[in-house]
């Protein structure tokens with residue numbers, strides 16, 4: 001079976017509800033666990049036979065070979081001629097870099113411990129954007145389920161002055177540590193925010209050497225920017241920005257929440273790496289998640305995937321996954337220069353239960369191109385109550401479980417007619433109150449929101465993204481599509497500063513003139 005065959009195959013897949021009748025072992029076969037993370041794929045619109053065919057397709061497309069090349073440190077990021085070794089940061093694969101990784105982790109651990117015990121700083125301002133921001137923000141929230149940040153953590157990402165102003169508002173510069181995180185150290189937003197915070201420090205009589213650290217894979221540029229060489233934490237070009245939370249990019253987390261928590265997160269991710277590397281595809285959670293995502297995209301024609309954590313402390317998950325999946329696989333050219341077919345869907349979402357009072361109407365009854373309305377959903381729930389509010393927690397879980405059941409079962413028109421038999425407008429009302437159902441979802445549960453569990457969860461999505469890239473024929477580790485806008489923004493910025501609009505389309509010239 002090839003990607004092109006999926007659509008015709010899906011036409012004969014029975015409804016999700018009837019798959020439970022047809023396949024008595026469905027629940028057991030479609031639920032898998034690694035440590036604290038359990039994945040339930042049974043409410044996906046895919047039969048046992050479909051899944052078997054998808055696994056055979058993955059085999060034909062050499063997913064196992066790509067897995068081996070990933071862990072071996074082969075230069076699988078071909079367009080940039082780089083290895084992809086974020087798993088080595090979790091102690092799995094990439095033997096050649098193990099010493100560098102161990103040395104950096106030891107330095108981070110010592111540094112974090114010193115800062116925590118010195119009581120020199122009340123606050124950390126973490127400056128970065130994209131992969132140098134989204135992971136640390138997601139994890140900082142998640143760690144707060146079980147730990148208290150000390151020093152407190154603040155983030156500045158956007159070039160909008162509101163971002164840096166919000167981050168430093170009310171802080172005492174003398175008691176603030178600034179960590180500038182940029183793999184390239186060439187990112188406009190990060191450099192501007194770093195300059196503004198440095199001005200804020202020096203205006204208060206603080207020396208940048210005592211207050212500003214950098215984390216970068218480009219030491220020279222960090223030094224040129226004026227960072228003291230002793231204050232630079234390096235990482236390497238074989239760590240992609242959106243896969244970098246495990247490197248020194250996580251330094252602010254290690255300081256604020258302690259190196260032990262950071263290490264537990266790495267160990268959790270490492271456990272997911274070993275599962276991914278060593279488990280047959282039929283039981284391999286990242287592989288199954290990837291294949292089901294491909295099925296939903298290429299067979300059922302869904303354009304998006306909603307990610308709904310029923311856990312407030314994971315509310316940045318969708319934003320994180322937007323970069324991870326859409327920057328990795330939002331591409332139209334294959335790695336050998338061919339034309340790709342349908343690739344990464346739009347990733348979106350918000351925390352449950354809030355989303356229920358906003359976009360769930362669309363999930364249940366919305367229409368979309370190609371006939372399948374709504375979107376597949378990844379529900380993420382945490383079984384343990386970390387807030388000491390058992391009544392709230394049970395209500396939260398009840399809502400999560402109810403939504404996946406409602407999406408799957410829907411509500412038929414006959415039932416609606418029976419319930420509303422006394423309405424004289426029943427003919428117009430019944431279709432409006434009918435739920436088509438048969439809408440697919442996965443439910444991921446974490447036993448508790450521990451650092452290990454968040455490590456498992458992020459690594460799961462990383463490997464899912466990798467496998468999907470292999471199946472779609474993409475290089476998931478470059479991002480040429482972000483360059484054009486960056487270059488144009490530099491040009492327009494100089495024109496805004498000089499007041500002279502250059503060669504543009506009429507709309508852009510009018511906007512430049514207006515801003516002047």
Ligand SMILES: O=P(O)(O)OC[C@H]1O[C@](O)(CO)[C@@H](O)[C@@H]1O
Nearest residue numbers: 130131132182183184187241482
């Ligand atoms: O860490 P850097 O080099 O500042 O880059 C930030 C982000 O910008 C991007 O290059 C996209 O513009 C991302 O891939 C990256 O995570």
